[in-house]
Amino acid sequence: MRSTLSGAATLSLLLSTFDIVAASPTSKKTVKKDAAASYDYVVVGGGAAGLTVAYRLSADPKVSVLVIEAGELDQKEDYIMIPGLAGTGTGTKYDWNISYTANPDLNGRSVAVAQGHGVGGGTLLNRMLMDRGSVADYARWPLLGAIGFDWNGLLPWFKKSETYVPANADVAKEYNITYNKDVHGFDGPIKNSHSPYVFPTLKNYILAHRELGAKTPVDGASGDNTGVYAITHCQNPKDASRDSARTAYHDKSAGRSNYKLMTGTMVTKLTSNKNTITGVEIATGPSAPRTTILAKKEVIMAAGAIRTPHIMKLSGIGDPAELKKFNIPVIATNLAVGQNLQDHVFLATVFGINAPITTNNFADPAFAAAAMAQYRANATGPYSTATADYLAFLPANIISPQKYSQMALSLAAQDSNKYLDASAPASVRAGYAIQKALISKGFLSSSEAVMEVIWADGVVVSALQHPASRGTVKLASADPFVAPAADAAHLRNPVDLQLMVETVRYVRRMMATKAMAPITPTEYVPGAGVTADADLEQFIKNSASTVWHPVGSCHVGAQALGACADNDFKVYGVNNLRVVDASTMPIMPATHIMSTVYAMAEKAADAIIH
Template identity: 35%
Template sequence: MSSSLHAAVTATLVLLVWCIEGALIQGRDIDQPLQDSYDYIVVGCGISGLVVTNRLSEDASRTVLCIEAGDADHYEPIIQDPVYVGADVGGIYDWRLSTTPQNQLDGAARPMPQGKALGGGSILNAMCWNRGGADDYDAWESLGNPGWGWEGMLPYFRKSETYTPVPSEDIAREYSINYTPEAHGSDGPVQVSYPGYFYPQSVNLFAAMNNLGLPTQFDPNDGTSAGPALVPTDLDPNNQTRSDARRTYFDPYVTRDNFHVITGQHVTRILVEGVGNNSQVSNPMSGGDQNGEGGSDSSNQGFGFGPGGSTPPIASDTPDKVRRQDPGSTSRRIQGVEFAANASSPRQTVYATREVIVAAGALHSAQLLQLSGMGPSSLLSQYNIPLAVDLPGVGNNLQDHCLVGTFYPYNNASFPSPTELTTNATYNMLAEQEYDTEKTGPWTAGSPNALAFNPLSLITNNAFIIIANASRQAPTDFLLPGTDPTLVAGFTQQKDSLVSRMGRDNVAAYEIINNNAGSLTVSVLHPLSRGTCHINSADPFQPPSIDPRWLTNPVDRQVLVEALFFNREILAQPSMQELQVAQFVPPIDADEDAINQVINNGIRTEFHPSGTLAMLPLEHGGVVDSHLVVYGTQNLRVVDASIFPMIPAAHLQAVVYGVAEKVRDCNCDLSTKSED
C-alpha cells in the first residue's frame, strides 16, 4: 500500500470510527439536561472513575454521573496502536503538569504527565500490566486496612481482566512465559495479552540476569514478583490495539440510561454542607451561581448537560457503616459538586443524594479536597479557604517511582531494533503493512515488556549496609521540618515495614525497564522519600504545587547507584556481549560521583504518583479509612492511586483497576443500601 493510499484509508477509518462514536453518543440525547441530582457523582473519568461508574450503574435503579475535565479521544492511531506508546505524552490528552524545582538533584523542575481524557492515564501509559508482589498488599493490610492484603485483592485483579496466554508454546518456552491460571481472570473488561512480535534481545538480557543469579519469574502477576519477566500488556489480542478504560468500561455501556458522563468540565470544589457558602447553593439558571455568574455553559462535550437545582436531601439509606466511620465527632455531609469548563465559564452545580466519589488521580484528588476545605488547616488558611475537616494527611505522603535513563546502544545489526522504525523508512513501511494486514510484527511491540523487578540482596554485596543505614534513620530525619505528628507516626510504621522487607529475595527494590534498543532504565520501587502535592492558590484552574522530593532519603539514591553498577555486570555477560554493546550513559569507567551526577541530571517520573490521600488510621496521617471514606465526612469517598498507603512494586494501572473493582464489593458496598 502506498503511503498516500494508506493515509487516505487511515483518514477514512478514523472518520468512520468518529461517526460510529457519535452515533453511540446520540443513543442518549446530548442536549438532555443533567438531572438536578444523582445518587452518585464521580469526579474524574479515568481508570478508577469509569470502573466505579460502570459498576454502580449496573443497578438500573441508581443514577450515576461521572465528570471529566478532559475530552473523549477520537480513536486516533496515536492512542490505539502500540507502536505509538509514549508519543501522546505532552499532547492534548495530558495535563502537562510540572514539579517544583528539585534542589536535591540539579535544581530543575521536571514534567509530570497525567492523563486528561475519558479513560485518563490508560490512554497515555506504556500499557504494562503487572500487580507487584503479594508482600506489597499484605503490608497495606498490616498498616490497619483489613481486607486489603493479597488474598483480599486477588479476586478484583482477576475481575478486571480477560487474560490471553501466549498462543505459541515455542514463544512461551523461548521467552520464559508461563502463567498461573488461578491468578488470572477470563471474562473481565480489560484485554490482557502479549504482542504479535518479540524482540530476540530480550532472551539475551534474561540469560545475563539468570547467569548472575536472578531467576526469571514466569508469571509476574501471581504474587511472586521478583526477577526478570516478560510482562503482559493491556492489548486486545484480536486486533492488537490498546485496551484502555474508555474502550472497556465505557464504550460498551454508553446506552445505559443511568450512566451519565460529561467531558470538558473541571470540578472546582466539593460542596460541603454548612461550610462557607455551601449551606444554600443557588441554581445557576435562576439568578447566578456562588460567584455571581449566571447562565449555563454550552461548551460541555458529554451526554447531557444542564443546570443544577435546589439541594436535595441525602438519601435516608446512606449505609450505616459510612455514618459511623468517625465516631465521636460530627461528620460533614457532602451535597454535591461545583464545576465549570474553564476559569471564565459560569460555575454549575449538581447534587448527590448518596455519595460523591473522587477519582481524579493522586495529584488532582488531593488538590480538590484542599480547595473544598479538607486538608491541613495551616495550608487552607493561607488561601482563606473555609475549613471543613482538618486533615493533615491531605496532599502529603506523595510517593512515586523515580527513574534514571541509560543508553548502551547495541551494534549487532542481526538483532532488529525498535529504533529502526524511525531511522529506516523501508523497514517501518514493511512493519506497518504487516501490522495493518496481519496484526503481527514490530508495530505490535511498542510497549516495553521485557522488565526486571530485582531484589537488592541479589544484585550487590552492599545490600546489608544499605539496610543498616535505613534502620539507623530516625523517622523524622528526611521528612520535611514541621511534619505533623500524625504523619510522622504513619511514616514510622511505613519505614519499619519497608526496612523489614528490604533484604528479602522475593521483594523487588528496583526495576529495569528494557526498550530492546540499548536502554536499561532503572527506577526505585519501594522509596523511602516522601513528597507533597499542595494548592498554591485558591483558584481551581491553577495547577497544584507538586514536590515529589525524589531521593531526599539517601537510601533511595543508594539503591539507584547499586542498580547502575549492576547494569555493568549485566552488560559484561556473554549473552549481552553478543549484542556488541557500546556503553555510553553512564560511561563504563564512571565512579560513584559520576554516577550520582548522571542520577541528578537524569531523574524523571515513571508516571506513578500515589499516596496523597492515604488509606491509614487517622492517627497515622490517614485521609480515608479502609472503606475509602474520607475521615470527618458521611458520604465522600476516594478511589484512585492517592489512597495507596505505600506504593507497590508495579506499574500502577492494574493495581488501580483492582482497587476500583474492590470498592463495590468490599465492606463499603456502594450499590447496596442498608434499608429503604
C-alpha cells in the same frame, strides 16, 4: 420588561452548556444535552478508577451515575491505540502537561509528570503494562491499618477486572511463557494479553539477568514477582490495540440510560452542608460560569493522586493552617490530605548495540512503513508490541550483593522525621516510621523487589520501586485552574540515591555478561569513565525523572497512622465522600500501578454497592 428565570430554569440553562457524551461508545464528538440537576453518584475523574466504579454502580438501572472528566474522548488516534506508539500521547491534549515542583535533590530540576487528561486517564498514555505487586508488597498495607488490602484481599478484584489471554503458542514456546490460571480472571472488562511480537534482543536481556542470579517465576502475576519474567499488556488480542479504561469500561457503560459522562469540565470544588458533601461545583474554564450538580448519595473522588487532594483542599478538606493561607473556609480537618506522596524514580543508561532488528529501526522510514503495513493488515509485527514484554524486578541482594545489608542498616538507623516535609502531622510521621522500617526490612528479603530494570534495545531504564522519600501535594493558589504544587521528593532520602548508584553498577554488570556479548554493547550514558560515587550521584541528580506513578496522597487505613480514608474508602471527617484512585495506596508496590488501580477501584465499587 426585563425577563427573569426561576432557579431551576437558570440551572438547566447553565448545565446545557456542558458536554454530555451521547450513548454511542464510538461517537467521535460530544453532543450538547441538558444535564440532570442531580445524580445518585457523581464521580470526579474519568480515568481507570472512576470509569471502573461508574461501570459497576450503573449496572443497577435504578442508580444514576455521572462521571465528570476535565479532558475529552479520544478519537482513537494511532498514538493512543497502536501499542508500538504507546507513550507518545504524552504532551498532547490528553495529558495535563504538568510538572513536579523544582527539586533541590535533582539539582533544582522540575520534571514533567504525565497525567491523563481524557476519558480513560493515564490508561491512554502509559506503556500498557498490567503487572502486579508481590504478596510482600500488599502485606505491608494492613500494617498501616488497611485491613483487607493484602494479597488475598485484593486478588478477587485483580481477577474481576481482567480477561486474561495466554500468549500465542509460538511466542509462549520461544520465550518459555507460563501462567497460573488460579490467579487470573477470564471474563472481566480489561483484555490482558501478551504481545504477538517480541524484539529479538529481549533474549539477551533475559539471559543476562539469569546469569546474574535472577529467577523466572511460573507467573509474575501470582504474587511472586521477583526475577525476570513475561509481562502482559492491556491489549485486545483480536486487533492488537490498546484496551484502555475508555474502551474497556466506558464504552460498555455508555449504552445505559442511567450513566452519563460530562467531558471538558473541571470540578472546581465540592459543595457541602457543614461536613456533609452535597455535590460538586463545575466550570469549563476560568472565566466560564460555575454551577452545581447535586449528589443524592455520594461524591466519589477519582481524579488521581495529584488532583484528588487538590480538589479536596480547594473544598475545605485538609490542614486548616494551609487552607487559611488561601482564605478557604474549613469544612473538615483532615491533616493527611496531600501527604505521603510517592512515585517511582526513573533513570536511563544508554548503550550502543549491534543487532539486525531493534526498536531503533523505527527511525528508518522504510522499516517503519513496512511495519505499519504489517500491523494494519494482520495486527502483528513490530507495531503490535508496546515492548517491555519481559521485565526484571530485582531484590537488593542481586542489585548490590556487597552493599544491600549496609543500605538496610542505614535506612533503619535514620530518624524517621529527618526527611519528611515540615507540614507532616504526627499521624503521618507515625505511619512513615512503620513504612521506613518495612522498606528497610525489604532490603534483606530475596522475595521483595527494590528495583525494576527495563530493556529498550540498549537503553536500560531503572526504576526505584520502594522509595524511602515522601512528598506532598499542596495548594499553589485558591484558583482551581492553577495546578497544585506537587513535590514527589525524588531522592530526598539519601538511601534512594545510594540504591540508584548501585543500580547503575548492576546495569554495567548486566551489559558485561556473556549473554550480552553477541550484541557488543558500548556505554554512551553516563559513559564508562564515570565510576566514582560522587560522579554517579551527579549523573543521577542531573538526569533522574519519574515513571508517572504518583500514589499515596489520600491513602486508606488507620487515621492515627496518616490515612485519609477508612477501609471502605470513606474520607475521614466528612460524610458522603469517598476516594478510589491511586492516592489510596498506603505504600507504593513494586509494579506498574495500573492493574492495582483497577483492583482497588473494583474493591471500592463493591464497598459502595454493599
